[in-house]
Amino acid sequence: MTLVGRPDVVEQIGQTPLVELGSFSTENVKLYAKLEWHNPFGSVKDRAAYWMIKHAERMGTLKKDKSIIIEPSSGNTGIALAGISSALGYKVEIVIPEKVSEETKNILRNLGAIIHETSDDLCPRVGAGTDQSIALAKAISKPRPDIYYMPNQYDNDANFLSHYESTGPEIWEQTDETVTHFVTGCGTGGTITGTGTFLKEKNRDIRVIAIQAQKNHLLQGLRNFEESAIPELFKRRLGVVDEWMTATNKDSFEAVRQLVEKETMLVGPSSGSVMTSMLKMAHDLDHGIVVGIFADDGRKFRSLYLREKILTAQEYDKALKSAKYLPNVAYL
Numbered sequence: 001m002t003l004v005g006r007p008d009v010v011e012q013i014g015q016t017p018l019v020e021l022g023s024f025s026t027e028n029v030k031l032y033a034k035l036e037w038h039n040p041f042g043s044v045k046d047r048a049a050y051w052m053i054k055h056a057e058r059m060g061t062l063k064k065d066k067s068i069i070i071e072p073s074s075g076n077t078g079i080a081l082a083g084i085s086s087a088l089g090y091k092v093e094i095v096i097p098e099k100v101s102e103e104t105k106n107i108l109r110n111l112g113a114i115i116h117e118t119s120d121d122l123c124p125r126v127g128a129g130t131d132q133s134i135a136l137a138k139a140i141s142k143p144r145p146d147i148y149y150m151p152n153q154y155d156n157d158a159n160f161l162s163h164y165e166s167t168g169p170e171i172w173e174q175t176d177e178t179v180t181h182f183v184t185g186c187g188t189g190g191t192i193t194g195t196g197t198f199l200k201e202k203n204r205d206i207r208v209i210a211i212q213a214q215k216n217h218l219l220q221g222l223r224n225f226e227e228s229a230i231p232e233l234f235k236r237r238l239g240v241v242d243e244w245m246t247a248t249n250k251d252s253f254e255a256v257r258q259l260v261e262k263e264t265m266l267v268g269p270s271s272g273s274v275m276t277s278m279l280k281m282a283h284d285l286d287h288g289i290v291v292g293i294f295a296d297d298g299r300k301f302r303s304l305y306l307r308e309k310i311l312t313a314q315e316y317d318k319a320l321k322s323a324k325y326l327p328n329v330a331y332l
């Protein structure tokens with residue numbers, strides 16, 4: 001598909017809906033989901049990708065019809081960079097762990113990205129000796145700095161800023177300044193540090209809850225911080241986190257099912273991780289307005305959900321047909 005000459009798509013990034021999860025809220029504890037798949041390329045990472053590209057353009061690093069953007073990604077950042085770049089006139093190469101879903105790889109190819117696969121786990125690892133995807137992206141780009149630009153979402157403050165300047169203010173306004181808890185899964189840490197820092201500047205009593213994946217996980221986009229070091233970007237603002245929770249594959253997938261059944265929503269695995277963590281946390285609260293990030297929808301995960309027996313083919317197809325809040329998108 002081609003988006004060349006469609007720079008207007010970037011104007012659709014952000015201002016995603018915040019919806020109440022009515023079947024999980026109680027009288028005193030209200031749970032809300034921020035539906036990040038309403039971004040034009042389907043995930044929370046559109047924000048970081050756009051801010052990193054804008055920053056590089058401002059610095060004069062990117063040249064139209066010459067520059068190639070290369071980035072290690074477990075999928076969503078790659079998709080966001082590929083979509084935004086094709087709209088703005090840059091080429092993209094993505095270094096991706098081979099375990100990432102076929103649907104994700106197909107979207108990347110459809111958006112014109114060249115894919116390099118590594119045998120990394122589901123997320124590119126950070127830390128000497130384990131970071132195959134990051135090392136390969138660096139090895140390809142380093143000898144040709146005149147052509148290649150690697151945004152490096154793990155160390156690029158534009159990633160943090162995207163959430164400080166957009167996700168945080170949106171949640172503050174959408175909750176009429178009443179949010180009490182913010183919950184999100186963590187990959188680079190951009191979402192939690194940017195949104196969390198903004199919200200705490202508005203009200204320092206807001207609790208910020210970080211979710212990591214269990215070891216050896218199937219939760220695309222998330223990390224386990226024992227398997228993989230904490231990214232530099234995250235380390236610089238680790239103090240914003242009040243509480244850590246670990247989401248298991250089992251609980252996250254169970255929450256994916258519950259969201260199909262109770263809310264007619266078809267979400268990606270990391271939204272399941274957020275849902276199960278919000279429920280555990282809400283159980284101990286007397287009062288609260290809890291906002292969780294639902295990073296992407298379930299349309300990239302049919303093969304995973306069937307393979308892991310989360311949903312049968314029939315259940316998946318029914319859920320897809322009836323799902324609320326799924327916009328038509330050009331990239332699928």
Ligand SMILES: Cc1ncc(COP(=O)(O)O)c(C=O)c1O
Nearest residue numbers: 076187188189190191221270295
């Ligand atoms: C599905 C999903 N959830 C959550 C995240 C976490 O985002 P961040 O990198 O801002 O920590 C990502 C990041 O790639 C993701 O793809």
